[in-house]
Amino acid sequence: MIHADTEQAKADSGPWALGLYVHVPFCASTCDFCGFYQTVPTASDVKRFLEGVEREADLVRWDRPVSTVFWGGGTPGLLAAPDLARLAEIVRARCGGRPAEWTVELAPGSVTDARLAVLREAGVTRVSMGVQSFQPALLEALGRRHTVAQIDRAYERIRAAGFPSVNLDLMFALPGQTAEEWTADIREAVSRAPDHLSTYCLTFEEDTKLWIKLSQGRVKLDPENEERLYRSTWAQLAEAGFAQYEVSNFARPGHACVHNLNTWRMHEWVGLGPSAASQHAGVRGGNVSDLEKWHEHLARGERVTEDRVEVTPELRAEDALIFGLRMNAGVDVAVWQHVAPATPWPAVEEVLRLLVENNLAERVGSVVRLTDRGRLVADSVGSELMAAFQSLAPAV
Structure with missing residues (x-):
């Protein structure tokens, strides 16, 4: 039976929660499936990026405290510990207090004790690690450069640092992946006892390496197999004690991602960084997906210039x-x-x-x-x- 959530109904009719998303566009390499804006960083790029985020944050009218923060990318963990500390300082100065939830995406190969210490001290409450698969051959096929050993070392360090909530990202319907391999990936993920699991069906984003392979007929879509894997995922994770709360997301009690929930409920959020989207102060749109052009816009006092529409x-x-x-x-x-x-x-x-x-x-x-x-x-x-x-x- 369905019960209307009275408190949520009040929240959806306003005033709405305010989230903050920061897009860190740096990656050491581009995975075959990734369609997000990213670039290989230099020291000067990172320095200018931090200056740009601060400049952009100064252009925002912060009309109420920020309740949730999410750093995505790219690979936020590619920033050195001092740079992470600087970014956190910029964010905290605009939040009007400590956010109730603060998520940072990390890649297994970027997890170090020094970075984790900075994030924990800053007030980060949730770490989301992009595992994708525990099968070495599938990781290679996706263009992922981490190993299963790196996944385990990174996970142990994250847990030892004491973050209240940890998510693992997995992907299925990968080229060449068998149902048995996907079942094994779920089993491996569950055995590490995360608080949250995101399981994404592989999508072919335009202009990615996988999209090119699809257009050349080197890989093929199989909707019937995708349906079988979806249903298998839901059954296995329910049995393991993870409640599904969105098509691709599962959590133990109290560990659903509040930032994403507020976004899906069409509350408001501010996006900082190149390609970051915003829905705030009656306007929806995004920043240009180009580091240099983003800087140029900021120098003119401009942000949210792409696909800008009134939020009616x-x-x-x-x-x-x-x-x-x-x-x-x-x-x-x-x-x-x-x-x-x-x-x-x-x-x-x-x-x-x-x-x-x-x-x-x-x-x-x-x-x-x-x-x-x-x-x-x-x-x-x-x-x-x-x-x-x-x-x-x-x-x-």
Whole structure:
């Protein structure tokens, strides 16, 4: 049975939590699957990046305290310990207090005791480590340069440093990966007792090495296999005590990523760094995905120049349903009908009715959530809802 979360309904109708995302664009090498903006750093690049983040932060109107922080990349852990300390100092000065949750992404090969000590002292509460696989051949196929031994050393150091929450990222549906190998990866991850697991189905981002291989026919998509692996993942992690709270995310009690939850609920966040996205002060957009051009924009006092749009109530409602239905808790539609009354709700309600009729969703009162079958086609569900918000005929 579904129960509407009264407190969440109040939160979704505002005022909203404020998150801070910092994109650290530096990587020693580019993985075959990665579509995020990144560049190989030099000492001068890092120095100018830190100066740029501080300059950009000064351009933001900080209208309330920051509740969550997330550093992604790239590889934030590629920064030397003193540089991490400087970045943390810049962030803390703008947060209006210590954030309740502060996540930093780390690659196994970048984890050192010195870096961890700086992060722990700064107030970081959550470390997310990109493992991807425990199979050496698959790591090589992905272009990942770490080894299983490095994963274990890094994990032991992270645990010894005392971070309250640790996530491991895994990927499945990799070229050549068998169901047995994926089961083994889940088993290996669970045996290390993380607090959170993110399991991502491999996607082929345009202009990546894997995309080129796909376009050349050197690798192929297999939707039926992906479905089997999805279902296997959900069953295995449920048995291991991890609750699924979003299509790709699982946590032990109290360890769901609050920053991501607030983002999926269409709250507000400030993005700093090249390619970082923001949704704040009535505007959504991103920074240019180029380190030098980002500096040039900042020198002119400009930020959030790419894909800049006004965040209307209708746009927030649309994305709150599309992203919210990816979460197991679902969405209280009545909240968003109140927030955005000008939305074409009859068309949206028709799509929701068809989802329920086709066993892709279930509804109790005003709360709608996807079934397991619906979560397998969450992207298609999102497309149908997008059409409804644009008053196009639904085709579920």
